[in-house]
Amino acid sequence: xxxxxxxxxxxxxxxxxxxxxxxxxxxxxxxxxxxxxxxxxxxxxxxxxxxxxxxxxxxxxxxxxxxxxxxxxxxxxxxxxxxxxxxxxxxxxxxxxxxxxxxxxxxxxxxxxxxxxxxxxxxxxxxxxxxxxxxxxxxxxxxxxxxxxxxxxxxxxxxxxxxxxxxxxxxxxxxxxxxxxxxxxxxxxxxxxxxxxxxxxxxxxxxxxxxxxxxxxxxxxxxxxxxxxxxxxxxxxxxxxxxxxxxxxxxxxxxxxxxxxxxxxxxxxxx
DNA sequence: AAGTGGACCTGCTAGC
DNA sequence: TGCTAGCAGGTCCACT
Numbered sequence: 001x002x003x004x005x006x007x008x009x010x011x012x013x014x015x016x017x018x019x020x021x022x023x024x025x026x027x028x029x030x031x032x033x034x035x036x037x038x039x040x041x042x043x044x045x046x047x048x049x050x051x052x053x054x055x056x057x058x059x060x061x062x063x064x065x066x067x068x069x070x071x072x073x074x075x076x077x078x079x080x081x082x083x084x085x086x087x088x089x090x091x092x093x094x095x096x097x098x099x100x101x102x103x104x105x106x107x108x109x110x111x112x113x114x115x116x117x118x119x120x121x122x123x124x125x126x127x128x129x130x131x132x133x134x135x136x137x138x139x140x141x142x143x144x145x146x147x148x149x150x151x152x153x154x155x156x157x158x159x160x161x162x163x164x165x166x167x168x169x170x171x172x173x174x175x176x177x178x179x180x181x182x183x184x185x186x187x188x189x190x191x192x193x194x195x196x197x198x199x200x201x202x203x204x205x206x207x208x209x210x211x212x213x214x215x216x217x218x219x220x221x222x223x224x225x226x227x228x229x230x231x232x233x234x235x236x237x238x239x240x241x242x243x244x245x246x247x248x249x250x251x252x253x254x255x256x257x258x259x260x261x262x263x264x265x266x267x268x269x270x271x
Numbered sequence: 272a273a274g275t276g277g278a279c280c281t282g283c284t285a286g287c
Numbered sequence: 288t289g290c291t292a293g294c295a296g297g298t299c300c301a302c303t
Binding site: 033072073074089105106107108109150151152153157219258259 | 273274275276277279280281282283
Binding site for chain 1: 294295296297298299
């Protein structure tokens with residue numbers, strides 16, 4: 001579910017409310033992607049700092065290290081003063097003096113793991129493979145062009161891989177390629193510089209607009225207030241197989257690339 | 272080294 | 288109505 005906009009919307013919805021809180025208790029539930037990596041009791045008494053985002057990860061700094069969180073495919077974080085007892089899909093509670101941060105994640109592809117620091121194992125290994133942030137001024141068409149050079153995977157898969165630019169998931173990859181009028185099947189390394197310029201701009205634009213819309217709620221995304229996003233209503237191609245392209249009227253197609261659906265318009269995105 | 276496919280896990284929906 | 292196959296926002300890892 002959560003791509004960069006959803007993760008950032010989530011961060012913005014609880015970061016200021018949890019900052020400065022003292023941890024009273026950490027309660028792990030069913031196993032997530034990885035074990036927590038520390039004794040939950042050791043987190044008690046520590047003060048929470050300013051929550052950061054890197055790619056689709058959130059970093060909750062504590063006095064001794066911090067918690068790296070990922071929402072996987074179906075995760076969401078809630079923050080409230082007095083949450084109900086955990087349900088069957090609530091797998092982590094961080095109880096603090098200012099409220100309870102709760103990870104809800106039916107598929108359990110998400111993660112909460114302790115790391116002694118952002119620059120220490122295991123956070124360092126996980127974050128180290130990530131590409132540039134799309135809103136970093138250094139993310140330009142020139143950089144994109146350079147980083148895609150020689151890559152024979154499709155541009156769609158290269159965007160999803162996250163080692164070039166982070167935060168673009170399955171929805172926004174299709175949307176950005178449509179906005180940039182680029183065929184998702186093209187080999188990444190075959191994109192000329194001018195198309196990389198257009199794609200970099202499209203990635204930023206789509207993500208910014210999704211962020212402004214509160215993200216996309218296809219089925220269950222919620223921010224920490226419990227609010228859903230509205231960007232799915234602006235989607236031009238994602239989830240619109242068989243419908244008419246809003247721009248050119250051609251039928252939106254669905255193909256499978258790397259075992260994931262890709263949506264595109266052959267009219268707007270010619271080979 | 273880069274590309275591919277499988278793995279993780281649960282829930283919902285379309286179709287028979 | 289009930290079952291099943293297929294699909295879902297991510298990404299790591301083993302293998303070629």
